[in-house]
Amino acid sequence: MDSALRQALEDRRQQQLYRQRQVMHSAQQPQRRLGNEAVLSFCSNDYLGLAADSRVAAAMIEGARHYGVGSGASHLTAGHTDAHHQLELELAVFTGRQRALLFSSGYMANLGVMTALAGRRDAVFHDRLNHASLLDGALLSGARFRRYPHLDTASLERMLQTCQSQRRLVVTDGVFSMDGDQADLVALSALCQQHQAWLVVDDAHGFGVLGAKGGGSAAVSGLAADQLPVLIGTLGKAFGTAGAFVAGSDVLIETLIQFSRSYIYTTGLPPAVAEATRVSLALVQQEDWRRQHLQQLIQHFRQSCTAAGMSLLPSETPIQPLLIGCAGKAVRISEALLLQGVQVTAIRPPTVPAGSARLRVTLTATHTLEQVDRLVSNLKQVMESDDAAH
Structure with missing residues (x-):
């Protein structure tokens, strides 16, 4: 077995696609410890800087004192606590939906939604750049699986016009995780209503960051609950904790409880994490300065890159x-930045399409303008050096 697997690993190395974990020795903050070295990190999805917030940590500690460390069972046996239940109620209010349902991770939420709502007689239409968990869920469902070009609603409309399947699901990220652009939810909702399809939106990277009080892509779009019936979010990004949720109608949530295998057969999220998330959910809505500062950093970074001759998506x-573009070049630049104490991840196929390797810079509300300036300066220097050497 090892001999056969070793060849596949070697092939991945030769293609400059081999991945390695980096062991961090500090909390999620801009200044981190990688081994014995201090690094300035621009890799985290902790967009609002809540993962290391002392108030969130204190709530988790108190939750562990009260409930213990683990939930001990699935939600449908003995693992559903008052902490979980209260968080679900609060997430329902936050999203403006009748109910919300917790999952152990965003991947499990997406698998659970797709397999519970679609089957062999149905059709699922995916944006080509949707997250892998949505794609895997559609494949597992057994439904007819079609992908439309990224953000191309005209192509999607042509597909829907010829579809004869029993159920039709249109599935999209709200914010696309590797490109950072956003789906046109208003246009997608209109198409779904016209063709009797159900709109499913995974807003993992939108919640907390976009919209009034961090309501995400749905809040920005202004769509009512019946216009966007299936809304999925994760708690390990802007909320700073872990797990995920689905928000929607009472009928939708009951359907997931009864038919979603990744909910039924999974041990519940630790209740202490739920307690921590209740605090972070409140902070997301109350501390608007985090979103304001984040937007300032985004504009400053983009303007600085343009001035330095670097083109961003x-x-x-x-x-x-x-x-x-080239995976090998992306790796070289990432490694050179790390030698200068700046951590930026090189993203390569199969995470992104072939020929579109990139550096994925992520900004958080705990970065400073000075740290962003350092990043731009080091990026410019490293990229110019790499071009001269190759």
Whole structure:
């Protein structure tokens, strides 16, 4: 077995696609410890800087004192606590939906939604750049699986016009995780209503960051609950904790409880995490300065990169991709930055399409303008050096 697997690993190394974990020795903050070295990190999805917030940590500690460390069972046996239940109620109010349902991770939420709502007689239409968990969920569902070009609603409309399937699901990220751009939810909702399709939105990277009080892509779009019936969010990004949720009608949530295998057969999220999330949810809504500062950093970074002659993909979110193209070059630049004490991840296929390797810069509300200036300066220097050497 090892011999057969070793060849596949070697092939990945030769293609400059081999991935390695970096062991961090500090909390999620801009200044971190990588081994014995201090690094300035621009890799985290902790967009609002809540993962290391002392108030969130204190709530988790108190939750562990009260409930213990683990939930001990699935939600449908003995693992559903008052902490989980109260968080679900608060997430429902936050999203303006009748109910919300907690999952152990965003991946499990997406698998659970897709497999519970679609089957062999149905059709699922995916934006080509949707997250892998949405794609995997559609494949597992057994439904007819079609992908439309990224953000191309005209192509999607042509597909819907010829679809004869029993159920039709249109599935999209709210904010796309590797490009940082946003789906046109108003246009997608209109198409869904016209063709009797259900709109499913994974807003993992929008919640907390976009909209009034951090309501995400749904809040920005202004769509009512019946116009966007299935709304998915994760808690490990802007909320700073862990887990995920689905928000929607009472009928939707009951359907997921009864038919979603990744909910039914999974041990519940630790209740202490739920307690911590209740605090972070309140902070997301109350501390608007985090979003304001984040937007300032985004504009400053984009303007500075333009002035330095570096071209970014269009994005108004904390995800700021610098397209490189060649996987090997992206790795070289990332490694050279790390030698200067700046951590930026090189994103390569299969995470992104072939030929579109990039540096994925992510900004957080705990970065400073001075730290962003350092990043731009080091980026410019490293990229010019790499071009001269190759």
